[in-house]
Amino acid sequence: MTPKPRPTYSVIAKEAGVSEATVSRVLNGDDRVDQERAAKVLEVVERLGYKKHRAATALASGRTNLIAVVIDNDLSVFSDPFWGTVTSGISRVLMENELQTLLMVTSVSSVDGPVAHYLNTGEVDGAIFFQLHKDALVRKLAKTGLPIVITGSPHAATDFVFVDTDNFGGGHAATKHLINRGCKKVAIIAGDIETVAGHQRLDGYHQAYRELGRVPAKTLTAYGDYSYESGKREMTRLLNEQPDIDGVFACNDLMALGAIAAIEERGLTVPGDVAVVGFDDSLVAQTSRPGLTSVRQDIVALGEAAAELMIAQLRNEPVEPRILPTELVIRESA
Amino acid sequence: MTPKPRPTYSVIAKEAGVSEATVSRVLNGDDRVDQERAAKVLEVVERLGYKKHRAATALASGRTNLIAVVIDNDLSVFSDPFWGTVTSGISRVLMENELQTLLMVTSVSSVDGPVAHYLNTGEVDGAIFFQLHKDALVRKLAKTGLPIVITGSPHAATDFVFVDTDNFGGGHAATKHLINRGCKKVAIIAGDIETVAGHQRLDGYHQAYRELGRVPAKTLTAYGDYSYESGKREMTRLLNEQPDIDGVFACNDLMALGAIAAIEERGLTVPGDVAVVGFDDSLVAQTSRPGLTSVRQDIVALGEAAAELMIAQLRNEPVEPRILPTELVIRESA
DNA sequence: TGAATTTGTGAAATCGGTTTCACGCCTTTC
DNA sequence: GAAAGGCGTGAAACCGATTTCACAAATTCA
Numbered sequence: 001m002t003p004k005p006r007p008t009y010s011v012i013a014k015e016a017g018v019s020e021a022t023v024s025r026v027l028n029g030d031d032r033v034d035q036e037r038a039a040k041v042l043e044v045v046e047r048l049g050y051k052k053h054r055a056a057t058a059l060a061s062g063r064t065n066l067i068a069v070v071i072d073n074d075l076s077v078f079s080d081p082f083w084g085t086v087t088s089g090i091s092r093v094l095m096e097n098e099l100q101t102l103l104m105v106t107s108v109s110s111v112d113g114p115v116a117h118y119l120n121t122g123e124v125d126g127a128i129f130f131q132l133h134k135d136a137l138v139r140k141l142a143k144t145g146l147p148i149v150i151t152g153s154p155h156a157a158t159d160f161v162f163v164d165t166d167n168f169g170g171g172h173a174a175t176k177h178l179i180n181r182g183c184k185k186v187a188i189i190a191g192d193i194e195t196v197a198g199h200q201r202l203d204g205y206h207q208a209y210r211e212l213g214r215v216p217a218k219t220l221t222a223y224g225d226y227s228y229e230s231g232k233r234e235m236t237r238l239l240n241e242q243p244d245i246d247g248v249f250a251c252n253d254l255m256a257l258g259a260i261a262a263i264e265e266r267g268l269t270v271p272g273d274v275a276v277v278g279f280d281d282s283l284v285a286q287t288s289r290p291g292l293t294s295v296r297q298d299i300v301a302l303g304e305a306a307a308e309l310m311i312a313q314l315r316n317e318p319v320e321p322r323i324l325p326t327e328l329v330i331r332e333s334a
Numbered sequence: 335m336t337p338k339p340r341p342t343y344s345v346i347a348k349e350a351g352v353s354e355a356t357v358s359r360v361l362n363g364d365d366r367v368d369q370e371r372a373a374k375v376l377e378v379v380e381r382l383g384y385k386k387h388r389a390a391t392a393l394a395s396g397r398t399n400l401i402a403v404v405i406d407n408d409l410s411v412f413s414d415p416f417w418g419t420v421t422s423g424i425s426r427v428l429m430e431n432e433l434q435t436l437l438m439v440t441s442v443s444s445v446d447g448p449v450a451h452y453l454n455t456g457e458v459d460g461a462i463f464f465q466l467h468k469d470a471l472v473r474k475l476a477k478t479g480l481p482i483v484i485t486g487s488p489h490a491a492t493d494f495v496f497v498d499t500d501n502f503g504g505g506h507a508a509t510k511h512l513i514n515r516g517c518k519k520v521a522i523i524a525g526d527i528e529t530v531a532g533h534q535r536l537d538g539y540h541q542a543y544r545e546l547g548r549v550p551a552k553t554l555t556a557y558g559d560y561s562y563e564s565g566k567r568e569m570t571r572l573l574n575e576q577p578d579i580d581g582v583f584a585c586n587d588l589m590a591l592g593a594i595a596a597i598e599e600r601g602l603t604v605p606g607d608v609a610v611v612g613f614d615d616s617l618v619a620q621t622s623r624p625g626l627t628s629v630r631q632d633i634v635a636l637g638e639a640a641a642e643l644m645i646a647q648l649r650n651e652p653v654e655p656r657i658l659p660t661e662l663v664i665r666e667s668a
Numbered sequence: 669t670g671a672a673t674t675t676g677t678g679a680a681a682t683c684g685g686t687t688t689c690a691c692g693c694c695t696t697t698c
Numbered sequence: 699g700a701a702a703g704g705c706g707t708g709a710a711a712c713c714g715a716t717t718t719c720a721c722a723a724a725t726t727c728a
Contacts, residue, residue: 006455008684019708024686032706054457055398056684058389059713069437073426084418091439092407103403103435105425121340123388228621257621284618287562287591342714353678358716366676390714393683 007048016044027052066100067310068119068127072108081282082299083130086151089303090128097311099125108137120144126310131195135160147313149306153196161313163305163322167197170295170326171204174249174277177293177328179208183247183275187220189234189259191251201251201279220245224255231258239266239274246274247334253278253285256292260333275334291331298324341382350378361386400434401644402453402461406442415616416633417464420485423637424462431645433459442471454478460644465529469494481647483640487530495647497639497656501531504629504660505538508583508611511627511662513542517581517609521554523568523593525585535585535613554579558589565592573600573608580608581668587612587619590626594667609668625665632658 009020016023018037025033026041033041044050058064069090071083091101102124106115119127119141129138131152138160142148150162178186188205191198202221209216222238224230231250235258238245250256256278263274270276270290278285281296305322312319343354350357352371359367360375367375378384392398403424405417425435436458440449453461453475463472465486472494476482484496512520522539525532536555543550556572558564565584569592572579584590590612597608604610604624612619615630639656646653 006684009686010684020685021687021708021710022706025707028686034706037706049451051451051455053393053455053684055389055392056713057686059387059393059715060684060686062686062713064389071422081415081418084415084421087418087421087437088405088439091437095438095440101437101439102400103421103425103437104429105422105435106429117383117385121385121387254617254621261623283588283616284621287588287618288622289595340714343716344714354715355678355680355717356676359677362716368676371676387714390683391716393685394714394716396683396716 006053007050008053012041012044012048012050015048016041062122064123064125065098066102066124067094067307068102068104068124070104070106070108070115070119070127070129072130072132073106085299086130086303086306089300090307091303093304093307094310097307099311108132116140119146126314128306128310131197147310149309149313151302151306153200155196161309161319161321163302163309163324164197165297165302166323166326167200168204168207170279170297170328171201171249171251172208173204173326173328174279174295175205175208176211177330178247178249178275178277178334179212181247181271181275181334185220185242185245186216186247186249187222187238187242187245188216189222189224189231189238189248189250189255191224191226191255193223198251205249224251224258226252226254228254228258228261231255232262233258235259235262236266239263239268247276248274249277249279251279253280253282253292253294256294256333257284257288260288260290260292271332271334277328277334281329285329285331290333293331293334294329296327296329298327340387341384342387346375346378346382346384349382350375396456398457398459399432400436400458401428401641402436402438402458404438404440404442404449404453404461404463406464406466407440419633420464420637420640423634424641425637427638427641428644431641433645442466450474453480459648462640462644465531481644483643483647485636485640487534489530495643495653495655497636497643497658498531499631499636500657500660501534502538502541504613504631504662505535505583505585506542507538507660507662508613508629509539509542510545511664512581512583512609512611512668513546515581515605515609515668519554519576519579520550520581520583521556521572521576521579522550523556523558523565523572523582523584523589525558525560525589527557532585539583558585558592560586560588562588562592562595565589566596567592569593569596570600573597573602581610582608583611583613585613587614587616587626587628590628590667591618591622594622594624594626605666605668611662611668615663619663619665624667627665627668628663630661630663632661 009023012023013020018041022033022037023041026038069087094101104115108115116137126147128149128151135154138148150160153164154160154162175186190202193199222234224234231254248259250259256276260270260276263270268274278292278294281294285292285294301324305324309319343357346357347354352375356367356371357375360372403421428435438449442449450471460481462483462485469488472482484494487498488494488496509520524536527533556568558568565588582593584593590610594604594610597604602608612626612628615628619626619628635658639658643653
């Protein structure tokens, strides 16, 4: 009926004929302990199925074995499968390393809010943030020495540890593919240019043009907000102004689908008249008709990388930001 | 550079001119404390921005303020946006109640595995499980008195506390809608019948027929696995065998899209020749063409309800399982 | 008015680990 | 052969809260 009473150091120590201090040493890998005694302790630990009490350990050592994953409530958390997938990757890797994932879905905005306070006071050993609009909070926390990893690129060129998809490379590959398949006039529907990811995808587009020795006309760049509607709206506008556009790189799949709808409404065909490439290779890209050619990012790997960078920091190992490669998945739309 | 040193009871007590015991009483709502002294303590707490040390509190009180959210790694965790959305709802509500979410993405299979041990030994105050294939573990944990909530219906008719979408009602509404719009021969592509949700949706389909005083032919029931491919395959088969089918209820959106593909490949139109209804009202339902009529479940609300039931249990309030209503979202496909 | 409660309070024990410190024993060193 | 140094060890302090217990003061009851 009540939780199984757990053994404590006192029991282990008695059973193994040593002091509690020695038990602690053995269990924390202090190698100054006599081989035989250590073996005896381990044997008892094994036999009794002993596991340390988290709270007691945390209190005494100051380390909690808890890593916070902070997700801003203000973002489109509720509809976006992205963060959930990343988080599952994070959690799995952390668990394999005896760390637990503390999930905080909350409004991160305030530098002095409860989250800030919470992270500031040793309640967790580290924090993994999802890309933020403002990084004032993170900046402040970093000053306290709290290990931090950011999923997504931070705004300024700081020395934050981060993991991100190769947005630039993805944008470049998408555009290049359109050019290679013979498109003469490739437009782009960019996403929120305020985000680093949005900007980098646009940069990749420019780079692909540059390699041809050309510069895309400013009028070929449209700005959406990652929604289906914005994709459709912008595509309609682009085609009104420049009917000879024959390729489009939309910076996410939803906008790409919107663009396809706009193109077909005009009586044109995809990819016959206009080829379309999206970004994310989400479920909608796989199930739409025509199937959407899209830039795939390995989202689980992103989470795993974030966790690995956190673990490296905790071990005081040198840490470099990690950029994960993308892959162009070719379907019917381009 | 180092984390801000936090005040402790000893500081508060000294500052307020009382004992640490009294500080504890005030902070834990023990009302036997003199008004003035209590006020003084609260003033000091406020002024110093004091927050309890989690580990110390947990060690002394035996309560951790941690709720585990356990997700089986074996499930389709990595692609399914469902659990992430539910979890965000859970986390938000828990946080509002000063509880933290401990996320465990792991293989739950073993009754004696690390998860079992972890949950079994007072490391968390409660656990929220996602629908499981086998509930042996949950059953065992429940015996220890650990508060548990299950997201999704448990298999047997047990007294577990759970929250779930009204799958029966959703299946009923979907089928009814098809019948009402004039379909004479409505088929169903059921999902995994092993899951309770899958079974309930099928039951809802039957019920709608029953209300007409009819019983659907067995041959009108096909079984898929929730994938696009299975939807397409089963729809093709159904139409081969019974070309006069004029309505289909697919038990999730992906299978519905597969069905639509099969129908159109055959040269038939949706909804002209065959009307189609899906389940989930996921992103793909909203962006597909024709737009997919689908049964919407409020996934965030599901998470919130799970958290609320957990909190009620912790407060020793009476708790009833919660079934959340669905809503039929009508688009072009039916 | 005196005895019996009730009430508010602080000292101290407690939760289960970690870490400091001092001690005894054994090896070097000159 | 004595002083110096190193090593393994356990006793005890410590982490920061909660809770028990005893006691004095205030209240109630007879």
